[in-house]
Amino acid sequence: MGSVFKKLWRLGPAAFVLKAIVAALVADALLLGFIFARRAYRKSYFRKRDARVFELRQIWEALISGQIPHERWRKKPFDRRIVESIALDEFEGAGPEQSRRLLRFLRSSGLIEKLVHEARRLHGWRRMRALVALGRTRAPEGIPALTEALRDRHLEIRLAALRGLGRTASPQAGEEILSWVGETGLTVPALPLQAALIQCCAERPRLLLPLVQHAEGPLREVIGRVLGEVATPSLGLDLLQFVGDEREELRAAAARLAPQGDPKLAFEVLSELAEDSVWFVRLRAVVSLGKLADSKTIPTLLKGLTDSHRLVRLRAAEGLVGRNAEIAPIFQRVAETRDRYGLHAYLTALENANLRGKLEAELEAGANMTLKEKDWLQEVLRAGTFPAEEPVRMEPVPSTAGSQP
């Protein structure tokens, strides 16, 4: 049998390879040509653009105040793009007064209408860009166009519209988002939706309540999380209805919000939620308990210190360390738990708060403890663990609030 390559040679593969060589060399040349031509073009374009940006910057105040007629730059696409981009960038760092000025300028120059038009009529990435730009202006007249885009069949467009609406940070945009989400359900990933709603509902968190009450499934959780983030004390009682909710996100939201309401009620609610079966509900409850300046929370926080979840232990420890007026008695009670992980968490929080020295000094003073207890506690603190031998049996130390569990 002759060589396959000989056969190929006879059939013409050599000609094929020859053509392939030529094609590859042409491709090399084209790629190189493209790279260098593009570089040259971009160099010249950016030089021209930089020069023009500089010129327009020099007359910027006159431009936005209308002293220079808009027609002078509007009809030149190159200039118009630069003006639009400078104006949009200025929005990012502008205060309320400057934002109003810029918006007036965008309206009088017709740039807003142009953006609205593009957000409605263009497709693909151009529409995405227009939607985001419209959001950056925070103009109320952009909201209908952004809302329309929420119903686009492409996810990226919906996300751009959502980001744009979020950027407006207006309750009206929030209402539109909630109405859309109530109608279509969760058709975008949760995080961008939550981020947009947090921005839009910060002023009027009550907007979220109807949807939280009536939505079902994951959407309810998502909105519940937003509610937890934006809720204000005025919503305190409304939120309490979620303490026993079947959705853990809502229970966590209630826990997050509880400290904002009546402290007594908050304590009761949080003590209940600190026993929840879901770790992040317990975590939220423990974090919130840490914020309550009430010694009654100490037993629950001590229990959190022995939690099966590491983050709950850490946050409980931070909450306990936050009560730095009672540092030695609390350490004594931490030691009484005989929980090594809990002790480590407490000592970590103590170190992080740079309060170890204070505890050492208090233990040295040894108020309200016997010498033996004092030695044992000092040894626990020094070693960072419990000594191997049988510990000293401690007499309960009266807590400052008298709140033994």
Next chain:
Amino acid sequence: MIRALDFSNHALFWYYLVSNLAYLGMLIIALRTSALHQRHLQSHQLGWLKQTPMTPPITIIVPAHNEEASIRVSIHNLLELDYPELEVIVVNDGSEDGTLEELREEFRLRLVRAVYVPEVKSAPVRGLYRSDAVPKLLVVDKEAGGNKADAINAGLNAATSPYVCVVDADSVLERDALLRIMVPVLADPKRVVAVGGIIRVLNGSEIEKGQLGRVRLPRKSIEVIQVIEYLRAFLIGREAWAQGNMLMIISGAFGLFRTDLVRAVGGYRSRSVGEDLDLVARLHRHLRENGTDYTIGFVPDPMCWTEVPSDLKSLGTQRARWQKGLLDVLWPNRDMLFRPRYGRIGWFALPYLWLFELFAPVVEVAGIATIGLALCLGVLSRGFCLQFLIFGYAFATVISIGSVLQEEITYKRYNDWRDVVRLVSYCFFEHFPYRQMHMVWRLQGVWQYLRGDHEWRAIKRKGLVSA
């Protein structure tokens, strides 16, 4: 004999054609994806990510073994990253130099008794340090574990965020790298479990106060060739594989993972040589076996700049280690091949790695031998052989120049004309004799592995100060 040679030549022809066509396909996919990514980025305002309370915290884990030359610069760089919720854990992996002392001095460390629960295996921890100057910095001082995986595991045990990002101590991240790498996660946090970023060559560039300054091409040829290799591997290979959710490697120098999942698969495998590839393979296995709907993504713009070997010996050691790592992962996971439950990973990604990555040096050496023999025996036409070689050369340069084009039309970090001219010219020179040396190093790696030498050999570095 003649029939055997004929068969071998035939097989080689098709092997080469398929491998190059696969790369051409990847180049086309990558060019399209990069263009789309650039356009999509226009609708993202990265600054907005910082403002939302929903942005999840990240723990950066930095394994450091004898990194005294780089550690200060590197950690300053990480601490200054633009991200709202950040924790940086440096793991001093039994360094014999002054790594820990450098850290102590620079960041005013104090020994703390922090929570350290060894959920995943690592060598014993000697102590944990917090910084008085920077609260978000934690230093884990541990006994040497003999490899990077062990050090990362110690960091993983101390991490408190839902996402961990592993970064090499000799690398520099661009300021917004974390915001960029989180874009896919924030868009779909339930599905996206890990994201890889791009690694670029730091040699030759300037570093100012822990941040990347002017980007320049390295001076030495061996370093420039690595620039092209990295561009090709990341901007073409990984970009394309990630499109099919078949990314098998997230570089150990910069990658983001969901903490709970890394812990669920037992962390990094301590005895692995290629710990990054190994982890991703185990994640794929774990998620597919559990029927999870997931994505392992790649984002080409969060850039991590790293120092690459600047001498042949170090480069050879590194490449041999990579090849060992590949074999170390592919062999234990051979049961995933062509099994329906592993889907496209078992049908495409792993077979590709076996065929075109692991066997490539063996096939190339065997190919050179058989073609030489066939030429001597007159079984193969010299004209055809020469033509085929020229075609192979021209085609390989198309792929290399294609990767430079990718860089040009997307990220364009080399702004100096001279750099681009040099970069492009090396696309023509890298094939002789670098490619042949590379082949030998890879074969050495396979041989070392087969001999039972699984040692993770460190390579010589200059350090970031001199980068």
